[in-house]
Amino acid sequence: MDPRCDVQRGGSTGGSSGDSSAASRRRKVPPRPADCKLQVIIIGSRGVGKTSLMERFTDDTFCEACKSTVGVDFKIKTVELRGLKIRLQIWDTAGQERFNSITSAYYRGAKGIVLVYDITKQETFDDLPKWMKMIDKYASEDAELLLVGNKLDCEADRVITRQQAERFAARVSGLRFCEASAKDNFNVDEIFLKLVDDILSKMPLEVPRRELSNSILSLQPEPDVPPELPPPRMRCC
């Protein structure tokens, strides 16, 4: 699959074949298509927990044994925010951590980039400038960036202070920062929802409008106030 797949918008999601008989089915409520499709990539040095973040972002599937990535290329996940149904195409770049081995195609289509380091490993923090260079070189200028210090559950082994990372983030315009724990599922949903919210905020107004016109079930106006993010999920296991 080509990671350059365009970020398509609105309109004809699947299940749309057999248009000829569509009229006869009007009585049924048509399935609601996605309002918006966004590509998100997760990058960062080896072992920082990129895959765990991708997995934790929905349910309690964290697996201690999942140390390295075998075989998953990307995922489609659906979130609802601001009354919109948003499909995220999430690319985990694990296994391609050497900076130059991630092809530019990954970056090109990304509306959101999650840059991950491990708060217990100095070298993963030291690598950040190199990752930023890759982003500058290949990513779209309007891509939303989020720096994530992962492994907050290993507080005892922390070597990168929150302040250090905040200072780093402050030097890069538009780079937001937060800490998370994929293991404890702390801040994981919030990371993605925040990223999506930021992406939506940046979208020109007419884009979401156009999306809305394609979807009869989502004609409600956009809320003026961004919806509150849900509280962190309770640790369940």
Added chain:
Amino acid sequence: MDKSNPSARNEGSVDTSTLVSEDGKNMKSVVCQRCGSKVLCPGMAIFAEKELFLPSMRKKTTINQSDGTLDGDTLTAHWLVDDMYTFENVGFTKDVGKVKYLICADCEIGPIGWHNLDDQKTFYVALDRVDHE
């Protein structure tokens, strides 16, 4: 998961009459058998019959050590969608030859479906490998 119950081999046990609408679409949500993650909303996929081989979901390694054959099932009843963004939640494996297998986006069980890289408009999910609710 009950390993002694080889339900994946009993294709045909799926009663399509309660699953497929008059116009050939899925009446119910398609969800992961293990974690319940929603794969497809009702009415988003078309019932399609095509013989596809899917490696077994039951084992970590499905390559038979002795003769190198792949353990799995040839399944014919599938939900077909023409756009990957039709899925609520789904994962794609890395390429296996010309094929990408579909897996649960949350618990990563699979393969639950099949996609040929030569045909960008067909994505199959085997009825036998998912639950309907």
